[in-house]
Amino acid sequence: MTVRVMLISPARSTALREVRFDDEGPLDESGARRAALAADAVPGADRQLAAPDARCRETAAALGLRARPEPALRGWDLGRWRGRTLAELAEREPEAVAEWLADPAASPHGGESLRGLRERAGGWLERLAGSGGRVAAVAGPAVVRAAVLHALALPDEAFWRLDAAPLTLTELSGRAGRWNLRIGRPLEP
Template sequence: MSVRVSLVAAARSSALLAERFDDDRPLDDTGWHEVRLAAHSLIPLAAAELRYCSPTPRSRATGAALGFAPLVQPALRDCDMGRWRGLTLADVAAREPAGVDAWLADPRSAPHGGESLLGFISRIGGWLDTRPVREGWIVAVAEPAVVRAALVYALNAPPPTYWNVDVRPLSTVTLIGLPGRWSLSLGVFPG
């Protein structure tokens, strides 16, 4: 028996260059517009037996707008960025260029005083591996960073692969498997 986990990246809460680390902002007008445009293709995911979301306002709003009525999962929170929380990458690079370089180069590094990339990927993998082990379907709306971490974990890819995964708002990916044994499934939603 295996479980199917469909991950949906939350709609946007800001323009790409204005994104902030560990951002708690709600959906912006563009995000709401994108949810309305994508709803027809994402609503079938509401048929999943279990529906979850990250605790961020934009993840909760995305899940609710799609009719998922998701349960908040604290383990699906974004990476803890410590003192960088609320800043843009440009802000941090101007203030702490060596810290940014260390963070990007070493997955065990946490120059911000928060969670390392490796710790973040492991936490998200732990969430995946503790899903009910039975035939079933789960949908989770989460921050793009959470979806990236889940993919790196599921594919057992080296942690730096995280930086090469582009997760757009409202994109979806499905993982099928059992704890510690996941496969990526591309294609149409299960019916």
Template sequence: MHLRITLLAAARSSSLLDVRFEDDRPLDAAGWREAERAIPVYGHLAGAELRYCSPTLRCRETGEALGLRPIAQPALRECDMGRWRGRTFREVAACEPRAVDVWLADPHATPHGGESLFSFILRIGDWLDTRPGGEGEECPIAAVVEPTVLRAAAVYALKAPPHTYWRVDVHPLSAITLTGRAGDWMLGMDH
């Protein structure tokens, strides 16, 4: 079975403006407007055979704004940031500069007491690799996800080293499409 999985980054919320770890704030007014303006570009995703989203409020709201009516997937949650959850990068770097350096340098490190970057990328890859196929020749799947999830999926699909994660820049409402099957993905950029 050949799968086609489109991952769409959620519209912006205030949390994207102040970069908080694992923040679950809703879309802000600008995010709602951006999502509504994106309907002509991404509205076709509502026709996907399977429609998912990260469990955050902003992902669910983006999916609803686009008419997807997505099902929240716990496996598509952001990386577990432990005690750093809800804090900004700047706050954590000011209080725990050595821990931040370790976290950025070692993909297996968990100085925050949560999930390592390596484990996070594998979790997202496992979700990709276990998607069910549909009845047809190609099974279209859509998921509205946090930017961090989209980054992890790109790294996994490309079989790139984990530190590549820090080199993937994801903007609100940007998308990638993965085609293939478990362990054999091709990455396409959407526009």
């Protein structure tokens, strides 16, 4: 039985605009407006889910989704780095940042490693694989990227080469351990 998983990256927030690690804050005014304008472009789904953070919940609501919270889609826990910029961290903790970028199992920030994020997103995706139907899920860019890594069996290092722009749709369809990918369709009115 084939399942189509439509991962929607949330609209912009202040943290995204300032290039800070996500602080799980709400959408900014522009992001909320753009999400509302994109509502008609969201494909229909049997199940509608959203990560529990404010940015994803608010995006789902603005898109007209009646999304239930899905804990497995929560944002990447970057521990004490939350809310800080990579440039700031590279200046203050260059060795820790280098380790984090080089080793998928590293978590010098005290949060979740890249490997842990990938396993969480991949586990969620595999649980959906046998269910069939269409699933729309609003999830942060890191979760979308980790799900793509899992679906395509890419090496962990490929994570740093992927991007999930705000209000884009990444579609995965699969069954029995085989996934196909349709990348980053913008949600536009």
